Amino acid sequence: MTYLKSVKTDSKGFTLVEIIVTIVAAGILGAIFVHLMGTALNASWNSVEIVRDESGGEGTIEEIIADYVAAINSAPAGALTTIRNKITNKDYGDSVTWTYIEFDAGGAEIDRGATPTDNLKVVLQASGQLAPAIAGRYPLTMILTNSRRNAGDQIAIF
Secondary structure: OOOOOOOOOOOOOOOHHHHHHHHHHHHHHHHHHHHHHHHHHHOHHHHHHHHHHHHHHHHHHHHHHHHHHHHHHHOHHHHHHHHHHHHHOOOOOOOEEEEEEEEOOOOOEEEEEOOOOOEEEEEEOOOOOOHHHHOOOOOEEEEEEOOOOOOOOOOOOO
16 A cells, blocks of 8 residues: 655745745835935935025014014104115125115016115025025015105004
């Protein structure tokens, strides 16, 4: 009598080929992930710096608006001149510029330079560590108007 040995066919592990294919696939996906995410991670400090510098710029804009409101409420006729002089004296820093402007019938801006008009355009350029890299790309601009000409006009509260 011959006894046949039964061959066990229900394996409970992975074959060497399956393990090698899995390692190669994980390596390829890992290389793609590092390539795509590596550049984003290297430049992530840029976003933090931009937000920090922008919040500082917004603080400067709020300071200018507060000074303008105080000037327009106390001496309406000279409010724009007061703000212009503070900007010229660098009270708000080197990155703030001004110009007088008007608008034509189509709404286009006309630059009047130093010739006084009823509108003073104030521009705050980027400052901080990233200023050379982002100069001119993220300016904060506001237009201050000579909205009250008489001391008897209603006080503006902002």
